[in-house]
Amino acid sequence: MIRTILLGPPGAGKGTQAAKMVEQYHIPHISTGDIFRENIKNGTELGKRAKEYMDRGELVPDDLVIEIATDRLTKDDCKDGFILDGFPRTVHQAEELDKFLAGRGEKLSVVINLEVGDEELMKRLTGRRVCKKCGASYHIVNMPPKKEGICDVCGGELIQRADDNEETARNRIRVYDEQTKPLIDYYEKAGIIANINGEKGLENTFSEIRKALEA
Ligand code: AP5
Ligand code: MG
Numbered sequence: 610m611i612r613t614i615l616l617g618p619p620g621a622g623k624g625t626q627a628a629k630m631v632e633q634y635h636i637p638h639i640s641t642g643d644i645f646r647e648n649i650k651n652g653t654e655l656g657k658r659a660k661e662y663m664d665r666g667e668l669v670p671d672d673l674v675i676e677i678a679t680d681r682l683t684k685d686d687c688k689d690g691f692i693l694d695g696f697p698r699t700v701h702q703a704e705e706l707d708k709f710l711a712g713r714g715e716k717l718s719v720v721i722n723l724e725v726g727d728e729e730l731m732k733r734l735t736g737r738r739v740c741k742k743c744g745a746s747y748h749i750v751n752m753p754p755k756k757e758g759i760c761d762v763c764g765g766e767l768i769q770r771a772d773d774n775e776e777t778a779r780n781r782i783r784v785y786d787e788q789t790k791p792l793i794d795y796y797e798k799a800g801i802i803a804n805i806n807g808e809k810g811l812e813n814t815f816s817e818i819r820k821a822l823e824a
Contacts, residue, residue, distance in 0.1 A: 610689065610690050610718065611634055611636060611690040611691075611692070611718055611719075611822055612690050612691055612710070612715060612716070612717050612718050613690075613691075613692055613693065613717065613718055613719055613720065613721060613822065614692075614693045614694075614696075614697070614717060614720045614721065614796075615627055615692060615693065615694045615695075615721050615723065616720055616721065616722045616723070616789070616792060616793070616796070616802075617721075617722060617723030617724070617725065617807060618723075618725065618727075618730055618781075618782055618785045618786075618789075619730060619734060619778065619781040619782055619785060620725065620729075620730040620731075620733035620734040620737070620778070621723040621724070621725045621730065621807050622723055622725070622733075622807050622811075622814065623640075623694045623695060623723060624640060624643075624694060624746055625746060625811065626721075626723070626811075626814060626815060626818055627640070627692050627694045628746075629811075629815050630692050630815075630818065630822075631692070633819070634690065634692075634822075636686075636687075636689060636690040636691055636692060637684075637686045637687060637691050637692065638691075638692045638694060639678065639681050639682070639687075639691055639692065639693050639694065639696070640694040640695050640696075641669075641674055641677060641678055641694075641695045641696040641698075642663075642694075642695045643694075643744070644677055644681070645659040645660075645663060645669065646663075646770075649663075655673070655677070658673065659673070663771070663772055664771055664772060664777070665777065665780065666772055666777040666778070666779075666780035666781040666783075666784060667780070667784060668698060668699065668784060668788060671699055671701050671702055671705075674696060674698070674702060675702055675705045675706075678693070678696045678697075678702075678706070679705070679706070679709045682709065693706075697792065698788065698789045698792070699788050699789065699792075700791055700792060700795055703792055703795055703796075717799075717801055718801070718822070719801050719802075719803055719821055719822060719824075720796040720801050720802045720803065721803055721805060721818055721821060721822075722793055722796075722802055722803065722804045722805065723805055723807035723814070724804060724805065724806055724807055724808075725807040725808050726808065727782055729808055730778075730782055731775070731778060731779070731782075732750075733748060733751070734773050734778040734781075735773060735774070735775055735778060736748045736749045736750055736751070737769070737770065737773055738754075738758075738767040738768065738769060739767065739768060739769075739770055740760035740762065740763060740765040740766070740767055740768075741765050741766045741767070741768050742760065742763050742764075742765030742766070743760060743762055743763040743765055745760050745761070745762045745763070747760075747767060754767060803818075803821035803824075805817045805818060805821065
């Protein structure tokens with residue numbers, strides 16, 4: 610049973626690797642960032658609250674995120690495992706997740722920590738383009754679409770994420786260093802972390818992830 614977290618700084622490749630993991634293992638990919646963006650798109654109250662933090666590259670308050678994430682984990686499709694992407698992001702969130710899982714007699718199998726240097730992160734974030742319609746993700750240099758500005762999957766328009774401008778991206782990396790990095794220590798102490806080099810190419814990184822998940 611795979612109950613895993615993808616940990617790593619903004620642009621480390623969490624979403625990209627998660628998409629490959631879904632294909633391989635057929636378990637749901639739960640990205641709190643995606644859930645917030647969907648809510649922003651649909652103009653919900655939650656979306657409005659989250660947007661003011663996301664646009665600055667700050668974290669959305671813990672109570673809001675914890676409720677959304679644990680609520681999602683109670684859905685039927687999570688009973689055979691799940692991939693959490695971008696949650697938890699603070700020690701408090703991690704503790705609450707542990708409590709939530711323990712209450713259900715479940716625990717995490719492994720935490721995948723994707724390691725990528727800051728300079729590479731900035732290149733990935735500022736060069737990322739996403740499909741407005743289906744959310745598929747590209748990179749103008751590393752993973753360009755077949756036709757510039759057009760999604761290979763659905764033909765939708767490719768746009769830049771609101772928080773992928775240089776200034777906000779830098780702040781996101783800073784916020785990661787301050788608030789999320791301590792989780793590496795947290796999961797190291799729990800003995801369930803797998804540190805994986807995220808700069809060795811998409812396929813190599815995926816194969817390292819598979820090894821960690823299947824160990
Ligand atoms: P979220 O959406 O989770 O953003 P993030 O953590 O900043 O991560 P990204 O989605 O930017 O990067 P990624 O690691 O998924 O990289 P990707 O695969 O796309 O969160 C956004 C915001 O929501 C937060 O700032 C916060 O405000 C809020 N939020 C969410 N969760 C929260 C929580 N738990 N608590 C509080 N607030 C929360 O790849 C990036 C680019 O690189 C792409 O262009 C891709 O094509 C390219 N790329 C990927 N892999 C490779 C590779 N191996 N080689 C070359 N290029 C690659
Ligand atoms: Mg992502």
